[in-house]
Amino acid sequence: MALVQRATDLGSWRFAWSLADALRPYMMRRAYAADWLAVASAGLVAAEADGNPAGQATAHRSLSSAYLNRSDYEKSTFHDGRALELYRRTGSAEGQAATHNSLSLALWYGGRLEEALAHGLRGADLCRATGFRLGEAITLGNPGAILHELGRRPVCRSGLH
Known part of the structure:
Protein backbone atom coordinates (compact mmCIF):
# COMPACT_ATOMS: atom_id res chain seq x y z
CA MET A 1 0.00 0.00 0.00
CA SER A 92 -11.97 -3.90 -24.16
CA ALA A 93 -14.84 -6.39 -24.53
CA GLU A 94 -13.39 -8.48 -21.69
CA GLY A 95 -13.32 -5.44 -19.40
CA GLN A 96 -16.87 -4.56 -20.39
CA ALA A 97 -18.05 -8.11 -19.71
CA ALA A 98 -16.44 -8.19 -16.26
CA THR A 99 -17.90 -4.78 -15.45
CA HIS A 100 -21.40 -5.80 -16.55
CA ASN A 101 -21.06 -8.83 -14.27
CA SER A 102 -19.99 -6.63 -11.37
CA LEU A 103 -22.84 -4.20 -12.04
CA SER A 104 -25.18 -7.17 -12.05
CA LEU A 105 -24.03 -8.11 -8.54
CA ALA A 106 -24.22 -4.59 -7.10
CA LEU A 107 -27.66 -3.95 -8.58
CA TRP A 108 -28.92 -7.37 -7.50
CA TYR A 109 -27.71 -6.92 -3.93
CA GLY A 110 -29.20 -3.43 -3.95
CA GLY A 111 -32.61 -4.81 -4.94
CA ARG A 112 -32.65 -3.54 -8.53
CA LEU A 113 -33.30 -6.94 -10.06
CA GLU A 114 -34.40 -6.03 -13.58
CA GLU A 115 -31.36 -3.81 -14.11
CA ALA A 116 -29.16 -6.49 -12.58
CA LEU A 117 -30.57 -9.07 -14.98
CA ALA A 118 -29.94 -6.84 -18.01
CA HIS A 119 -26.31 -6.26 -17.03
CA GLY A 120 -25.74 -9.93 -16.28
CA LEU A 121 -27.09 -10.96 -19.66
CA ARG A 122 -25.05 -8.26 -21.43
CA GLY A 123 -21.90 -9.51 -19.75
CA ALA A 124 -22.65 -13.08 -20.85
CA ASP A 125 -23.36 -11.87 -24.40
CA LEU A 126 -19.99 -10.12 -24.56
CA CYS A 127 -18.22 -13.25 -23.31
CA ARG A 128 -20.05 -15.34 -25.89
CA ALA A 129 -19.24 -12.88 -28.70
CA THR A 130 -15.53 -12.99 -27.90
CA GLY A 131 -15.40 -16.76 -27.44
CA PHE A 132 -14.63 -16.53 -23.73
CA ARG A 133 -16.61 -19.63 -22.75
CA LEU A 134 -15.42 -19.80 -19.14
CA GLY A 135 -16.39 -16.16 -18.61
CA GLU A 136 -19.77 -16.86 -20.17
CA ALA A 137 -20.37 -19.79 -17.84
CA ILE A 138 -19.36 -17.77 -14.78
CA THR A 139 -21.35 -14.71 -15.85
CA LEU A 140 -24.56 -16.67 -16.52
CA GLY A 141 -24.76 -17.70 -12.88
CA ASN A 142 -25.99 -14.26 -11.81
CA PRO A 143 -28.85 -13.95 -14.32
CA GLY A 144 -29.93 -17.50 -13.47
CA ALA A 145 -30.11 -16.70 -9.77
CA ILE A 146 -31.84 -13.37 -10.44
CA LEU A 147 -34.43 -15.03 -12.67
CA HIS A 148 -35.03 -17.56 -9.90
CA GLU A 149 -35.47 -14.75 -7.38
CA LEU A 150 -37.88 -13.00 -9.75
CA GLY A 151 -39.94 -16.18 -9.93
CA ARG A 152 -39.13 -16.85 -13.57
CA ARG A 153 -38.13 -20.46 -13.04
CA PRO A 154 -39.26 -21.69 -16.51
CA VAL A 155 -36.72 -19.35 -18.10
CA CYS A 156 -34.05 -20.76 -15.77
CA ARG A 157 -34.93 -24.30 -16.73
CA SER A 158 -35.03 -23.59 -20.46
CA GLY A 159 -31.55 -22.09 -20.38
CA LEU A 160 -30.12 -18.67 -20.91
CA HIS A 161 -29.06 -18.63 -24.56
Missing part, protein backbone atom coordinates in the same frame (compact mmCIF):
# COMPACT_ATOMS: atom_id res chain seq x y z
CA ALA A 2 2.76 2.43 0.95
CA LEU A 3 4.62 1.70 -2.28
CA VAL A 4 1.60 2.57 -4.43
CA GLN A 5 1.15 5.83 -2.54
CA ARG A 6 4.87 6.64 -2.70
CA ALA A 7 5.02 5.95 -6.44
CA THR A 8 2.00 8.20 -6.90
CA ASP A 9 3.60 10.94 -4.80
CA LEU A 10 6.80 10.71 -6.89
CA GLY A 11 4.93 10.87 -10.19
CA SER A 12 5.67 7.30 -11.25
CA TRP A 13 2.14 7.11 -12.56
CA ARG A 14 2.25 3.96 -14.69
CA PHE A 15 4.10 1.99 -12.03
CA ALA A 16 1.67 3.16 -9.34
CA TRP A 17 -1.55 2.27 -11.15
CA SER A 18 -0.10 -1.01 -12.47
CA LEU A 19 0.94 -2.03 -8.96
CA ALA A 20 -2.47 -1.04 -7.57
CA ASP A 21 -4.10 -3.24 -10.21
CA ALA A 22 -1.71 -6.11 -9.49
CA LEU A 23 -2.65 -5.92 -5.80
CA ARG A 24 -6.40 -6.21 -6.51
CA PRO A 25 -6.57 -10.04 -6.24
CA TYR A 26 -4.70 -9.88 -2.93
CA MET A 27 -7.03 -7.18 -1.65
CA MET A 28 -10.06 -9.19 -2.78
CA ARG A 29 -8.90 -12.25 -0.85
CA ARG A 30 -7.93 -10.35 2.27
CA ALA A 31 -10.78 -7.82 2.09
CA TYR A 32 -9.00 -5.16 4.13
CA ALA A 33 -11.49 -2.48 3.16
CA ALA A 34 -9.57 0.60 4.25
CA ASP A 35 -6.31 -0.58 2.64
CA TRP A 36 -8.11 -1.69 -0.51
CA LEU A 37 -9.83 1.66 -0.91
CA ALA A 38 -6.55 3.51 -0.30
CA VAL A 39 -4.64 1.43 -2.87
CA ALA A 40 -7.39 1.64 -5.50
CA SER A 41 -7.82 5.39 -4.93
CA ALA A 42 -4.09 6.00 -5.31
CA GLY A 43 -4.17 3.85 -8.44
CA LEU A 44 -6.98 5.98 -9.86
CA VAL A 45 -5.12 9.22 -9.12
CA ALA A 46 -2.03 7.81 -10.84
CA ALA A 47 -3.94 6.52 -13.88
CA GLU A 48 -5.71 9.86 -14.28
CA ALA A 49 -2.40 11.73 -14.00
CA ASP A 50 -0.92 9.30 -16.56
CA GLY A 51 -3.87 9.92 -18.88
CA ASN A 52 -4.33 6.18 -19.25
CA PRO A 53 -7.99 5.15 -19.73
CA ALA A 54 -7.22 1.42 -19.31
CA GLY A 55 -5.53 2.14 -15.98
CA GLN A 56 -8.42 4.34 -14.93
CA ALA A 57 -10.87 1.56 -15.80
CA THR A 58 -9.00 -1.01 -13.72
CA ALA A 59 -8.85 1.40 -10.79
CA HIS A 60 -12.58 2.06 -11.01
CA ARG A 61 -13.21 -1.71 -11.13
CA SER A 62 -11.09 -2.17 -8.02
CA LEU A 63 -12.95 0.62 -6.23
CA SER A 64 -16.25 -0.93 -7.29
CA SER A 65 -15.23 -4.31 -5.88
CA ALA A 66 -14.04 -2.75 -2.63
CA TYR A 67 -17.33 -0.91 -2.20
CA LEU A 68 -19.29 -4.04 -3.14
CA ASN A 69 -17.37 -5.86 -0.41
CA ARG A 70 -18.50 -3.16 2.04
CA SER A 71 -22.13 -3.44 0.83
CA ASP A 72 -22.03 0.12 -0.49
CA TYR A 73 -23.90 -0.69 -3.69
CA GLU A 74 -24.39 2.91 -4.76
CA LYS A 75 -20.65 3.65 -4.81
CA SER A 76 -19.92 0.25 -6.37
CA THR A 77 -22.39 0.99 -9.17
CA PHE A 78 -20.93 4.47 -9.68
CA HIS A 79 -17.40 3.15 -10.15
CA ASP A 80 -18.56 0.33 -12.42
CA GLY A 81 -20.39 2.90 -14.54
CA ARG A 82 -17.17 4.86 -14.96
CA ALA A 83 -15.21 1.67 -15.71
CA LEU A 84 -17.76 0.64 -18.32
CA GLU A 85 -17.42 4.00 -20.12
CA LEU A 86 -13.64 3.67 -20.11
CA TYR A 87 -13.65 0.05 -21.30
CA ARG A 88 -15.97 1.04 -24.14
CA ARG A 89 -13.57 3.83 -25.08
CA THR A 90 -10.59 1.46 -25.08
CA GLY A 91 -12.51 -1.30 -26.88
Whole structure:
Protein backbone atom coordinates (compact mmCIF):
# COMPACT_ATOMS: atom_id res chain seq x y z
CA MET A 1 0.00 0.00 0.00
CA ALA A 2 2.76 2.43 0.95
CA LEU A 3 4.62 1.70 -2.28
CA VAL A 4 1.60 2.57 -4.43
CA GLN A 5 1.15 5.83 -2.54
CA ARG A 6 4.87 6.64 -2.70
CA ALA A 7 5.02 5.95 -6.44
CA THR A 8 2.00 8.20 -6.90
CA ASP A 9 3.60 10.94 -4.80
CA LEU A 10 6.80 10.71 -6.89
CA GLY A 11 4.93 10.87 -10.19
CA SER A 12 5.67 7.30 -11.25
CA TRP A 13 2.14 7.11 -12.56
CA ARG A 14 2.25 3.96 -14.69
CA PHE A 15 4.10 1.99 -12.03
CA ALA A 16 1.67 3.16 -9.34
CA TRP A 17 -1.55 2.27 -11.15
CA SER A 18 -0.10 -1.01 -12.47
CA LEU A 19 0.94 -2.03 -8.96
CA ALA A 20 -2.47 -1.04 -7.57
CA ASP A 21 -4.10 -3.24 -10.21
CA ALA A 22 -1.71 -6.11 -9.49
CA LEU A 23 -2.65 -5.92 -5.80
CA ARG A 24 -6.40 -6.21 -6.51
CA PRO A 25 -6.57 -10.04 -6.24
CA TYR A 26 -4.70 -9.88 -2.93
CA MET A 27 -7.03 -7.18 -1.65
CA MET A 28 -10.06 -9.19 -2.78
CA ARG A 29 -8.90 -12.25 -0.85
CA ARG A 30 -7.93 -10.35 2.27
CA ALA A 31 -10.78 -7.82 2.09
CA TYR A 32 -9.00 -5.16 4.13
CA ALA A 33 -11.49 -2.48 3.16
CA ALA A 34 -9.57 0.60 4.25
CA ASP A 35 -6.31 -0.58 2.64
CA TRP A 36 -8.11 -1.69 -0.51
CA LEU A 37 -9.83 1.66 -0.91
CA ALA A 38 -6.55 3.51 -0.30
CA VAL A 39 -4.64 1.43 -2.87
CA ALA A 40 -7.39 1.64 -5.50
CA SER A 41 -7.82 5.39 -4.93
CA ALA A 42 -4.09 6.00 -5.31
CA GLY A 43 -4.17 3.85 -8.44
CA LEU A 44 -6.98 5.98 -9.86
CA VAL A 45 -5.12 9.22 -9.12
CA ALA A 46 -2.03 7.81 -10.84
CA ALA A 47 -3.94 6.52 -13.88
CA GLU A 48 -5.71 9.86 -14.28
CA ALA A 49 -2.40 11.73 -14.00
CA ASP A 50 -0.92 9.30 -16.56
CA GLY A 51 -3.87 9.92 -18.88
CA ASN A 52 -4.33 6.18 -19.25
CA PRO A 53 -7.99 5.15 -19.73
CA ALA A 54 -7.22 1.42 -19.31
CA GLY A 55 -5.53 2.14 -15.98
CA GLN A 56 -8.42 4.34 -14.93
CA ALA A 57 -10.87 1.56 -15.80
CA THR A 58 -9.00 -1.01 -13.72
CA ALA A 59 -8.85 1.40 -10.79
CA HIS A 60 -12.58 2.06 -11.01
CA ARG A 61 -13.21 -1.71 -11.13
CA SER A 62 -11.09 -2.17 -8.02
CA LEU A 63 -12.95 0.62 -6.23
CA SER A 64 -16.25 -0.93 -7.29
CA SER A 65 -15.23 -4.31 -5.88
CA ALA A 66 -14.04 -2.75 -2.63
CA TYR A 67 -17.33 -0.91 -2.20
CA LEU A 68 -19.29 -4.04 -3.14
CA ASN A 69 -17.37 -5.86 -0.41
CA ARG A 70 -18.50 -3.16 2.04
CA SER A 71 -22.13 -3.44 0.83
CA ASP A 72 -22.03 0.12 -0.49
CA TYR A 73 -23.90 -0.69 -3.69
CA GLU A 74 -24.39 2.91 -4.76
CA LYS A 75 -20.65 3.65 -4.81
CA SER A 76 -19.92 0.25 -6.37
CA THR A 77 -22.39 0.99 -9.17
CA PHE A 78 -20.93 4.47 -9.68
CA HIS A 79 -17.40 3.15 -10.15
CA ASP A 80 -18.56 0.33 -12.42
CA GLY A 81 -20.39 2.90 -14.54
CA ARG A 82 -17.17 4.86 -14.96
CA ALA A 83 -15.21 1.67 -15.71
CA LEU A 84 -17.76 0.64 -18.32
CA GLU A 85 -17.42 4.00 -20.12
CA LEU A 86 -13.64 3.67 -20.11
CA TYR A 87 -13.65 0.05 -21.30
CA ARG A 88 -15.97 1.04 -24.14
CA ARG A 89 -13.57 3.83 -25.08
CA THR A 90 -10.59 1.46 -25.08
CA GLY A 91 -12.51 -1.30 -26.88
CA SER A 92 -11.97 -3.90 -24.16
CA ALA A 93 -14.84 -6.39 -24.53
CA GLU A 94 -13.39 -8.48 -21.69
CA GLY A 95 -13.32 -5.44 -19.40
CA GLN A 96 -16.87 -4.56 -20.39
CA ALA A 97 -18.05 -8.11 -19.71
CA ALA A 98 -16.44 -8.19 -16.26
CA THR A 99 -17.90 -4.78 -15.45
CA HIS A 100 -21.40 -5.80 -16.55
CA ASN A 101 -21.06 -8.83 -14.27
CA SER A 102 -19.99 -6.63 -11.37
CA LEU A 103 -22.84 -4.20 -12.04
CA SER A 104 -25.18 -7.17 -12.05
CA LEU A 105 -24.03 -8.11 -8.54
CA ALA A 106 -24.22 -4.59 -7.10
CA LEU A 107 -27.66 -3.95 -8.58
CA TRP A 108 -28.92 -7.37 -7.50
CA TYR A 109 -27.71 -6.92 -3.93
CA GLY A 110 -29.20 -3.43 -3.95
CA GLY A 111 -32.61 -4.81 -4.94
CA ARG A 112 -32.65 -3.54 -8.53
CA LEU A 113 -33.30 -6.94 -10.06
CA GLU A 114 -34.40 -6.03 -13.58
CA GLU A 115 -31.36 -3.81 -14.11
CA ALA A 116 -29.16 -6.49 -12.58
CA LEU A 117 -30.57 -9.07 -14.98
CA ALA A 118 -29.94 -6.84 -18.01
CA HIS A 119 -26.31 -6.26 -17.03
CA GLY A 120 -25.74 -9.93 -16.28
CA LEU A 121 -27.09 -10.96 -19.66
CA ARG A 122 -25.05 -8.26 -21.43
CA GLY A 123 -21.90 -9.51 -19.75
CA ALA A 124 -22.65 -13.08 -20.85
CA ASP A 125 -23.36 -11.87 -24.40
CA LEU A 126 -19.99 -10.12 -24.56
CA CYS A 127 -18.22 -13.25 -23.31
CA ARG A 128 -20.05 -15.34 -25.89
CA ALA A 129 -19.24 -12.88 -28.70
CA THR A 130 -15.53 -12.99 -27.90
CA GLY A 131 -15.40 -16.76 -27.44
CA PHE A 132 -14.63 -16.53 -23.73
CA ARG A 133 -16.61 -19.63 -22.75
CA LEU A 134 -15.42 -19.80 -19.14
CA GLY A 135 -16.39 -16.16 -18.61
CA GLU A 136 -19.77 -16.86 -20.17
CA ALA A 137 -20.37 -19.79 -17.84
CA ILE A 138 -19.36 -17.77 -14.78
CA THR A 139 -21.35 -14.71 -15.85
CA LEU A 140 -24.56 -16.67 -16.52
CA GLY A 141 -24.76 -17.70 -12.88
CA ASN A 142 -25.99 -14.26 -11.81
CA PRO A 143 -28.85 -13.95 -14.32
CA GLY A 144 -29.93 -17.50 -13.47
CA ALA A 145 -30.11 -16.70 -9.77
CA ILE A 146 -31.84 -13.37 -10.44
CA LEU A 147 -34.43 -15.03 -12.67
CA HIS A 148 -35.03 -17.56 -9.90
CA GLU A 149 -35.47 -14.75 -7.38
CA LEU A 150 -37.88 -13.00 -9.75
CA GLY A 151 -39.94 -16.18 -9.93
CA ARG A 152 -39.13 -16.85 -13.57
CA ARG A 153 -38.13 -20.46 -13.04
CA PRO A 154 -39.26 -21.69 -16.51
CA VAL A 155 -36.72 -19.35 -18.10
CA CYS A 156 -34.05 -20.76 -15.77
CA ARG A 157 -34.93 -24.30 -16.73
CA SER A 158 -35.03 -23.59 -20.46
CA GLY A 159 -31.55 -22.09 -20.38
CA LEU A 160 -30.12 -18.67 -20.91
CA HIS A 161 -29.06 -18.63 -24.56
